[in-house]
Amino acid sequence: MRDRSDEELMQAYAKGEMKAFDDLYGRHRGPLYRYILRQVGDPVTANDLYQGSWEKIIKARARYRANAPFRAWMYRIAHNHVADHFRRSRPTSELQADSLATDNPGPEQALIGEQTAARLQAAVLMLPGEQREALLLRLEAGLDLDAIAEVTGVKQETAKSRLRYAVRKLKFVLGGAEVEQES
Amino acid sequence: MSGDTRNSNRPFEEDLDAIRHAWQGLQPVEPPDLIDQSVRTAARRALPARNRWQSMRWIGSLATAAVVVLALAIVIQQDQEGPVPPMPKTDGFRLDESAKTAAKGASEADVVEQASSQAELRSERAPPPAAAEDPTARDAVTTTLQATHEESAPVIEPKAWIEEMLRLQQAGRLQELRAEVEAFRKAWPDHPLPPELQD
Numbered sequence: 001m002r003d004r005s006d007e008e009l010m011q012a013y014a015k016g017e018m019k020a021f022d023d024l025y026g027r028h029r030g031p032l033y034r035y036i037l038r039q040v041g042d043p044v045t046a047n048d049l050y051q052g053s054w055e056k057i058i059k060a061r062a063r064y065r066a067n068a069p070f071r072a073w074m075y076r077i078a079h080n081h082v083a084d085h086f087r088r089s090r091p092t093s094e095l096q097a098d099s100l101a102t103d104n105p106g107p108e109q110a111l112i113g114e115q116t117a118a119r120l121q122a123a124v125l126m127l128p129g130e131q132r133e134a135l136l137l138r139l140e141a142g143l144d145l146d147a148i149a150e151v152t153g154v155k156q157e158t159a160k161s162r163l164r165y166a167v168r169k170l171k172f173v174l175g176g177a178e179v180e181q182e183s
Numbered sequence: 184m185s186g187d188t189r190n191s192n193r194p195f196e197e198d199l200d201a202i203r204h205a206w207q208g209l210q211p212v213e214p215p216d217l218i219d220q221s222v223r224t225a226a227r228r229a230l231p232a233r234n235r236w237q238s239m240r241w242i243g244s245l246a247t248a249a250v251v252v253l254a255l256a257i258v259i260q261q262d263q264e265g266p267v268p269p270m271p272k273t274d275g276f277r278l279d280e281s282a283k284t285a286a287k288g289a290s291e292a293d294v295v296e297q298a299s300s301q302a303e304l305r306s307e308r309a310p311p312p313a314a315a316e317d318p319t320a321r322d323a324v325t326t327t328l329q330a331t332h333e334e335s336a337p338v339i340e341p342k343a344w345i346e347e348m349l350r351l352q353q354a355g356r357l358q359e360l361r362a363e364v365e366a367f368r369k370a371w372p373d374h375p376l377p378p379e380l381q382d
Contacts, residue, residue, distance in 0.1 A: 013226070021226045025219075033214040047218055054222040058229045117208035138199070139206050164195060171198045174205060 006070035014061040025054075028071070032078060035140040039082055039132060041125050049085055053078040072147040075137060079151050086129065116174065123173040124166075131166035134159055341367070341374045348380055 004012070004020070006027065012020035032053065037046035056077050064073060124132055130152070137143045137151060149159035339347075344367055351360040364380055 016230050018227055018230060022223065025222065025226070029219065029222075030211060030213050034212055037212055047215065050214055051218050051221055055225055058222075058226050061229070116205050117210075120202070120205050121209060135202075139203055163199075167195060167198045167202060170202050174201065 007066045007068075010061065010064050010070050011066050014064060021058075024070075028074065031140045031142070032074065035075065035136050036078060036082060038121070038124055038136050038140065039129070040085070045085070049078075049082055053081045056081055069147065071141060071143065072150050075141050075143065075147075075151045076153075079133065082133075119173060120170060123170050127166050127169060131162045131169075134162040135166040135170070138163060341371050344371075345377060345380065349377070352380065 004023070006024060009020040009024040013024065033046065033050050036049045036053065037043060040046050040049065057074055060077060064070070124135065127135065133152060134148050137148045141147075143151065145156050145160050145163070148163070149156040152159060154162075344363070348360055348363045348367065351357075351363060360380075364376065367374075367376070
């Protein structure tokens with residue numbers, strides 16, 4: 001028996017099938033959590049925002065239409081919830097990113113292992129919020145440019161531009177200054 | 184132009200792949216179990232009531248069955264007990280009956296009381312000559328006094344009664360006096376009579 005699509009599961013849940021929600025939640029819990037955590041940097045805040053996002057998704061289930069891709073719809077709700085959080089309070093993630101970024105290993109080390117990942121994580125936190133979000137939607141949620149544009153409420157060109165800037169900066173962090181100089 | 188775009192996209196895609204590769208080196212962070220449970224609980228609670236009550240539908244059927252069984256039991260029990268005696272029209276009717284009985288009793292008591300008070304009044308006042316000489320009237324008074332003493336608490340106090348008897352004696356109405364003395368002794372056997380009335 002084939003797995004039901006996200007859209008089918010969401011519709012089934014909206015009709016009252018709890019099992020459908022469990023399946024849907026199992027599929028998206030990790031990526032959605034990381035999408036939020038990598039944006040805010042703080043696990044406590046991330047927990048709150050993650051839970052709040054799901055509560056909004058649950059509340060909005062009746063408004064969901066199957067012709068809209070579920071992932072884009074879900075991340076749109078999460079995006080709005082996180083954006084509300086940033087509007088209410090200045091993010092502390094930049095401070096944490098600064099503390100992580102002070103560790104400045106050489107380029108050889110930066111390309112391998114956990115140190116690379118840690119530097120990359122710090123670098124992502126230092127990105128401007130819009131670029132960081134576009135990158136996370138690509139890396140964590142696996143969305144394409146159209147979906148990223150839809151989630152963030154901008155044109156596709158804008159989304160593409162944000163993603164390009166983000167990639168360029170991260171490549172600089174990962175691979176040294178020569179890539180940045182070339183571009 | 185399109186070739187330029189492809190050329191310009193190629194390094195971007197390559198860079199993105201490199202970043203993705205490095206990104207996968209991050210430990211896969213997942214939400215805490217507590218948050219998972221909380222979200223699932225919220226999702227379950229948000230389900231329409233009819234879905235949540237679907238598994239509890241038997242409660243409604245059970246309640247209906249219980250009501251039907253109870254009603255049948257009452258009907259069967261009434262049949263076994265035989266025909267129900269006709270109920271009085273209203274409770275008000277029964278109240279009226281009891282009120283009538285009470286009123287009847289009260290009126291009888293009133294008659295006795297009225298008679299005794301009349302006798303008292305008659306004995307207090309100077310009796311009319313006709314009445315004083317009429318043995319029937321005297322008997323009535325005596326009977327009333329006796330009935331009063333027998334049926335209820337003595338109406339006339341001994342002191343007042345003795346004074347009345349002394350008045351009868353002074354008036355020379357000896358026959359009446361004897362009757363009164365006799366009645367007094369029956370009513371108040373332990374009460375001493377003054378010496379002038381003891382003959």
